[in-house]
Amino acid sequence: VILEHLSDCDFDVPQLANELSMSRTTLHRRMKEMTGKTTSSFIRDIRMNEACKTLAADGNIRVSELAYRVGFNDPKYFSRCFKEMFGVLPGEYSQENNVAK
Secondary structure, rough: OOOHHHOOOOOOHHHHHHHHOOOOHHHHHHHHHHHOOOOHHHHHHHHHHHHHHHHHHOOOOOOHHHHHHHOOOHHHHHHHHHHHHHOOOOHHHHHHHHHHO
């Protein structure tokens, strides 16, 4: 469901709960049990992993375009989240990945 709404920056926890036909409380509880994460963290992690895959496939993509493609409406916030998760900024990751190819 999250991947279906990947580029929708307005897709959030209430919409996910609705898509899965469960209450937000049930969704949060099950998500925490299954992943150890909050639902919003889980959604963000999926977005970040998809961004990483996209960068690996196309190292020339602009950071702002990548941010919008994976559902962030603020490229600076996207870059901060990316660095928090992967330890480097998207541009640095792209350079490292291209050197490794």
